[in-house]
Amino acid sequence: MSPLYRTSSRFMFRWLSLLLLTISFNLHAFATTIDVIETQGLRSMSYQAFLDRIQTQPGSNLNAETLSRDIRTLYQLEYFEDIKVYESQSPEGYTLTFEFTERPRVNSFSVEGNKRIRDEQIEGVHTISRNDIYSPELVARAKESIRQLYDTRGMQDVLITEEVTFREKSRTYDIVLHVDEGQRARIDNFIFDGGSYKRSEYYKYMENRERRWYSWITGRGNFSRVKAEYDTQRLHQFYLDRGYIDVHVSEPEYLLQESGNYIIRYEIEEGERYRIGSMNFRGYGEIATEEQIRNAMLLEEGGYFSSSDLHDSIVRITRLFADRGYANANVRPMDSVDREEHTVDFVFQVIPGEHFTIGMVDITGNNKTRDKVIRRQMRLLEGDEYSSSAVDESRRRLNNLRYFDELTIQERKTGEPGEMDIVVDVKEAPTGMFTLGIGYSTVDKVVGTTSLSQGNLMGRGQTLNFSLEKSSERMYYSLSFTEPFLFDRDINFTTSLYDQIREYSYYDDHRRGFSITLGRPLFDDVRGNIRYKYEEIDIKGVSDNASQTVKDMAGSSRTISITPSITRNTLDNRWVPTKGTRTNLYFEYAGGKLGGHNDFYKYGATHSIYHPLVAKLIGAVNVEARFVEGHSGQSEVPSYERLYMGGINSMRGYRFRDIGPKDPEDGGDSVGGYKSFLTNFELLYPLTADGNLRLVTFYDVGNVYDRGEDYLDSVLRSYGYGIRWLTPIGPLRLEYGRKVDREPGESRSRLDFTIGTMF
Numbered sequence: 001m002s003p004l005y006r007t008s009s010r011f012m013f014r015w016l017s018l019l020l021l022t023i024s025f026n027l028h029a030f031a032t033t034i035d036v037i038e039t040q041g042l043r044s045m046s047y048q049a050f051l052d053r054i055q056t057q058p059g060s061n062l063n064a065e066t067l068s069r070d071i072r073t074l075y076q077l078e079y080f081e082d083i084k085v086y087e088s089q090s091p092e093g094y095t096l097t098f099e100f101t102e103r104p105r106v107n108s109f110s111v112e113g114n115k116r117i118r119d120e121q122i123e124g125v126h127t128i129s130r131n132d133i134y135s136p137e138l139v140a141r142a143k144e145s146i147r148q149l150y151d152t153r154g155m156q157d158v159l160i161t162e163e164v165t166f167r168e169k170s171r172t173y174d175i176v177l178h179v180d181e182g183q184r185a186r187i188d189n190f191i192f193d194g195g196s197y198k199r200s201e202y203y204k205y206m207e208n209r210e211r212r213w214y215s216w217i218t219g220r221g222n223f224s225r226v227k228a229e230y231d232t233q234r235l236h237q238f239y240l241d242r243g244y245i246d247v248h249v250s251e252p253e254y255l256l257q258e259s260g261n262y263i264i265r266y267e268i269e270e271g272e273r274y275r276i277g278s279m280n281f282r283g284y285g286e287i288a289t290e291e292q293i294r295n296a297m298l299l300e301e302g303g304y305f306s307s308s309d310l311h312d313s314i315v316r317i318t319r320l321f322a323d324r325g326y327a328n329a330n331v332r333p334m335d336s337v338d339r340e341e342h343t344v345d346f347v348f349q350v351i352p353g354e355h356f357t358i359g360m361v362d363i364t365g366n367n368k369t370r371d372k373v374i375r376r377q378m379r380l381l382e383g384d385e386y387s388s389s390a391v392d393e394s395r396r397r398l399n400n401l402r403y404f405d406e407l408t409i410q411e412r413k414t415g416e417p418g419e420m421d422i423v424v425d426v427k428e429a430p431t432g433m434f435t436l437g438i439g440y441s442t443v444d445k446v447v448g449t450t451s452l453s454q455g456n457l458m459g460r461g462q463t464l465n466f467s468l469e470k471s472s473e474r475m476y477y478s479l480s481f482t483e484p485f486l487f488d489r490d491i492n493f494t495t496s497l498y499d500q501i502r503e504y505s506y507y508d509d510h511r512r513g514f515s516i517t518l519g520r521p522l523f524d525d526v527r528g529n530i531r532y533k534y535e536e537i538d539i540k541g542v543s544d545n546a547s548q549t550v551k552d553m554a555g556s557s558r559t560i561s562i563t564p565s566i567t568r569n570t571l572d573n574r575w576v577p578t579k580g581t582r583t584n585l586y587f588e589y590a591g592g593k594l595g596g597h598n599d600f601y602k603y604g605a606t607h608s609i610y611h612p613l614v615a616k617l618i619g620a621v622n623v624e625a626r627f628v629e630g631h632s633g634q635s636e637v638p639s640y641e642r643l644y645m646g647g648i649n650s651m652r653g654y655r656f657r658d659i660g661p662k663d664p665e666d667g668g669d670s671v672g673g674y675k676s677f678l679t680n681f682e683l684l685y686p687l688t689a690d691g692n693l694r695l696v697t698f699y700d701v702g703n704v705y706d707r708g709e710d711y712l713d714s715v716l717r718s719y720g721y722g723i724r725w726l727t728p729i730g731p732l733r734l735e736y737g738r739k740v741d742r743e744p745g746e747s748r749s750r751l752d753f754t755i756g757t758m759f
Contacts, residue, residue: 642672653737
């Protein structure tokens with residue numbers, strides 16, 4: 001049986017065959033009906049998918065032009081080397097048979113010989129997968145991507161060879177890349193010929209660095225041609241950001257040393273430095289004032305020109321208009337360069353575009369979470385004027401819920417003039433967790449934990465949590481419930497029950513009670529809360545060797561308190577913050593007309609700042625001041641209600657509750673103070689893209705003072721480093737602190753470790 005249509009993968013043969021096919025079918029019967037369509041050799045798609053891609057169908061009339069278009073469509077898929085079409089008569093009727101010769105595919109792909117780079121790192125750069133259509137170009141691209149990966153690690157001599165085996169029966173290829181890693185080269189030095197700036201200034205823009213003694217750990221100083229070529233562009237940007245608009249930076253020159261390492265040389269022609277002459281603005285109409293636009297500018301008349309500041313200024317002006325409903329605002333800078341006076345004049349043409357209001361907020365992907373839980377976090381709703389900042393704030397608030405693995409907020413035009421929809425698309429994350437585990441802390445030693453929590457109860461956004469912790473020195477259980485929007489109003493309600501027994505050196509402290517908290521927003525990012533707490537305290541098991549202070553507080557007592565507080569929170573991430581601030585002011589009043597046995601008041605303030613520094617480094621500062629005093633005739637506050645410090649959550653390098661006034665009769669243990677001060681300085685470096693694993697270095701300053709001591713009269717200091725990891729069962733912290741102000745006989749340092757427990 002000879003084919004009605006046959007083609008090879010060559011272009012000319014293919015289209016010549018289509019022409020012959022057309023002539024052949026024109027000589028065929030005028031209205032032949034196709035009864036059956038069959039396929040042979042079709043593996044890349046199902047029979048139905050094949051029929052969906054062609055117009056020729058069973059029951060239709062045979063048409064040469066239609067069949068020719070179908071063949072072209074199939075070739076455009078790039079799945080096939082050859083296609084033949086046969087006609088035949090069978091008991092079922094007139095039959096067309098498509099015979100396919102598919103392009104070979106990849107059966108397997110592997111890399112061998114890689115020792116310095118892990119398999120998963122190589123898998124992250126190449127693009128070959130099983131069942132990909134094979135081509136020499138596909139293999140070449142994979143080799144080049146792997147070579148560039150080795151280049152970034154300083155291995156310029158890497159040799160990658162391919163071993164390709166063709167399986168005739170399955171028409172597939174097995175591909176093996178053999179890697180000979182060669183020797184690692186490093187950068188000994190840089191030369192910046194013609195550059196007038198310090199090397200440290202250039203390094204703020206460059207990716208390459210010269211080697212150091214610790215390069216074998218960090219990889220600093222690995223020679224990379226790719227990075228060196230990119231650094232040419234970065235150095236050019238460095239000068240543009242300082243006003244050198246005529247700068248020229250040469251391509252890198254690589255000077256090979258006898259050691260096998262390199263010196264990289266850049267030749268720089270700086271040129272003259274330019275200032276901003278005048279800045280004028282057009283097209284803003286009555287939407288904004290010129291003063292508001294100038295305040296958004298990072299460039300100043302008379303100041304040096306900066307390319308980055310120009311870009312950021314345009315973004316800020318655009319955002320100014322986008323926050324007033326002009327979602328498609330555009331700003332076009334027109335410059336005039338005076339090379340004699342070395343100035344640049346700018347005219348910024350503002351094109352506001354159309355003003356938009358919100359038509360509909362469309363929420364998709366939430367199978368469990370109710371729409372209202374998402375909508376109440378939105379800063380934009382139906383009928384509101386569009387605002388770019390409101391979109392960003394909505395995204396931040398929704399992310400902080402931690403209900404979703406993926407979240408996107410997009411604008412969608414409705415077709416109506418001046419109207420757009422906001423589309424919130426989510427992919428829900430598991431919010432329930434049951435945990436059985438064993439943790440450890442230097443305070444409570446080995447800790448057994450059981451917890452059951454649901455962070456999005458029945459999709460309502462409510463939180464229910466039960467936890468039980470047991471260690472050799474502490475037993476604690478709690479049950480809490482939170483409704484973030486009480487009666488569908490922005491009022492948070494939390495109630496909790498708890499019971500805790502903690503063993504100290506000379507006594508046991510047993511506490512149980514409950515608390516109720518109500519809160520509501522006062523201003524943007526500011527919430528006010530008020531908490532009622534009822535607590536029963538039982539000091540028992542007092543040792544005969546305990547001090548008189550400890551013996552005096554033995555027995556049962558009751559504390560009833562009310563604590564109003566104000567919190568301002570602008571952190572970008574509740575769990576792993578990288579920027580923003582959190583401030584808390586509180587005042588706790590206990591006893592008096594509230595009842596109970598303990599009459600005191602506590603007040604204090606905490607302020608934390610997170611700010612991105614260079615590269616991925618994050619700076620953090622926490623400042624805390626606390627005070628406690630008795631009232632209603634109770635001058636002495638019970639020791640268990642006083643202030644303490646020490647441990648992984650305050651002054652690292654010191655034992656838990658080790659800092660404070662000491663009682664000589666109690667073996668020198670702290671009996672608590674009446675005022676305290678603490679400052680923590682931290683540098684955080686994320687090791688993962690999500691920031692859940694971070695290195696930390698710290699410097700702590702603080703102390704606890706008695707009544708007769710002057711506040712801040714003396715401070716204790718410590719420093720150290722550690723690692724933090726947000727795990728599924730809770731936060732892990734391993735931090736080593738070393739004392740600066742060590743008393744005689746005190747330990748010099750302390751290693752604290754916690755995992756899977758809450759403090």
